[in-house]
Amino acid sequence: MDKQNSKYRWIVFTAVLFTYFLIVSQRTAPGLITDQLMKDFNVSASTIGLLTSIQFLAYASLQIPIGILSDRYGPNLFLIAGALLNGLGTLIYSAAPNEFVLLVSRALVGMGDATIWVNLVLILGQWFRVKEFVGLLGFAGMAGSLGFLLATYPFSAWIAWSGWRPPFFTVGILLCLCGILLYVVLVKRPNQLFKGHPEAVLQSEQERVRTFLMLKRIFSDRQAWATFFCHFGLVGTYVGFIGSWAVPYGMQMYGMSRSEVSQLMMIGLVGAIVGASLTTWIANRLESIKRPYMVVHLVVLVSWIAFLVFGGKPPFFMLAVLFFIIGYGNGASALTFAAVRQSFAMREVGVVSGFANTGGFISAILLPSIYGKVLDHFQPVSSGAGYTYGFIIPVVFAALGVMGGFLLREQRKESSKASGMSV
Template identity: 60%
Template sequence: MEKQNNSYRWIVFSSVLLAYFLIVSQRTAPGLITDQVMKDFQISAAVVGLITSIQFVAYSGLQIPVGLLSDRFGPNRFLIIGTLLNGIGTILYSLATHESILLFSRLLVGVGDATIWVNVVLILNQWFKGGEFTRLLGLAGVAGSLGSLLATVPFSSLITLAGWRPVFLSTGIVLCFISGLLYFVLEKKAKQNGKKDLTALVRQPQKHEKTSTILKRVLSSRQAWATFFCHFGVVGTYVGFIGSWGVPYGMNVLEVSRSAASQLMMYGLIGAIAGSLLISQFTSRLGSVKRSYLAIQIMIFLSWVTLFVIEKPPFMLAIFLLFLIGFGHGGGPLTFAIVRSTFPQKEVGVVTGFANTGGFISAVLLPFFFGQVLDMFQLAPVEVGYHYGLLIPVIFTLIGLIGGMLIKEQQKSTKPLAKSSEII
């Protein structure tokens, strides 16, 4: 295909990665100002929790619909609109005068965010060949991890210097600018750089299957469920633990300061960046996504088992294990390499959304179940609750490992997905 041999694809890649980097930073940045928002708006922790959760509810609920729509109408406009919604939502958040505006602004951010990863995968799938695609997914993972890193010390320092409203306002304006950049790169200039070969095809009348038929086919595909379980185990356990109980675990079980516990979580983030860089390169050379992914899943599973078995691990061992768990999380994009190589191009979007939902559901369920376990042992010494709470990520990563074993590698077929339910 002309697109995949055109040097313009690297401009597309850079623009898409810039958008993804900044959008990921806004997933967790509001957590830096929770206390300030409660004070400024005189609202309770429960209301803040609702404002935070609405973003992720929108994200998870829209993954499959966005995949369906992007498969049918193309990914470019959805990525552009999603980035713009993210920017507008962030601007509204910075200008909010009432908690209802805060809630609506985070809803907009969640809707915008829901369009991003699915369409990043689809755009890379259009512009890059198989070997390049796998490696570049890893770089996309690095961009996401760096975005998360931006939402820690750097963003916190800016807020300390300038206040939270100017910082979020500036970020929103930049996101709106990036949306305009994406429109220029993906729509205007791309017509002269590799898009013409597809324009005629797009304009031809096409018969579209019913949405219910596509969904039924996906939900009956064992391969699709395998990718769902893989993402559930590899991504959700890392995000769910680091973002909720990681720091309290360090303080209550390892008996270190809040600062030291935060640094412990930072090693997990460093591991994720290293994993994103190295795993995709290794997998591309190995030539087998499944073997690489299984090795990662085994490593993550054994790391969580070790944290569970050793009730109070030495601090250096905890650093090493959190690094390994983060490193494995860096291999999460391999889920979408499997999707790309297995399913026909017209259904990559919906299966990508389905698999991505698995990681999000895990990230939501883990903190909840972990908290339930802690409540069960609230009369026991604090380390006992955390000990049994670690059974949750052990079980979740075991599910991911089972998903990895269920995967069947094959060349992408042009036949309908109906056959994919028989490939295992």
């Protein structure tokens, strides 16, 4: 039985996407309790920025190593280990007695999270045909957006009802169970069904490119850098802001409650869900990744500029629209990996996907930390000046994303075939 024609591949798809859904929720869920952590642990805005950044630092620093190891040894082991590590970190976070343990737990979560997306891309590449790949990336992006959605009003309501520790403890348990589920779905059951098709066959039949030479070529490749900056501009700005400062921003600038801000964040996540599915569909229809992606980058840049134009406090209706557009851009970032899959040989997809993903999370590292320092500089925070000047950061980052879009080369079907991929 062939993996890419089996019905079992949809079980793999469902298990992997459910795990991704839960893991993504833990990227931004801590942002819901920013003010509570500052109060409970008596820490500054800069420390909260560091708390967010340490998770994304662990994530970003491991992307390329994970890509190399996953290309060489296969993605299954790393996806399983990542789910377990993420669950363990979330459990420790739920019981943290001080800020040091909080930092360690978020580092563990970041390390686990680092294994997920690159290996998800590789697993979809193994189990599904190339012509199905772009559309399925859109569904994967939707699963991630639903994970972010879980970390808004539903999680906020849960926190309001039970306090912040029980929700994180429960999700930690679920993630550990997901690790066990992935072992059964990705390793144990396929070994029974596909005995004649071990995962390592493709690896052993193809000549390996030496790691150093491969990295040297990738780091000097314009297309790789284009995907890096595309992700830098769309993902980090959204995740970095939502995951750290969106809740205090809404509470202090608009006098909203935590629940009301979480509902506003849901608007952005609806945008992300729409962006993931609609933009990949448009790209398929146009047979072009660059054109729709450039439009998305430019519109997101204009949206961040709007925050500056209105002094950090646009009218509420416009604020909702801006959150939707910025969320749409985050969902549309799935096109980054469609471009990677289309532009590089399969043996390099893991490494280049990791490199591109690093771009998004370097900006997610930098934004919360810099934003926190700006807020600390413009005390008191309630004056709003810190938030106003803080929006310069996502504007600059989004502009780098536009640059990435300009650098992106359109890859036609002939180019894909030349790379050894059938379309």
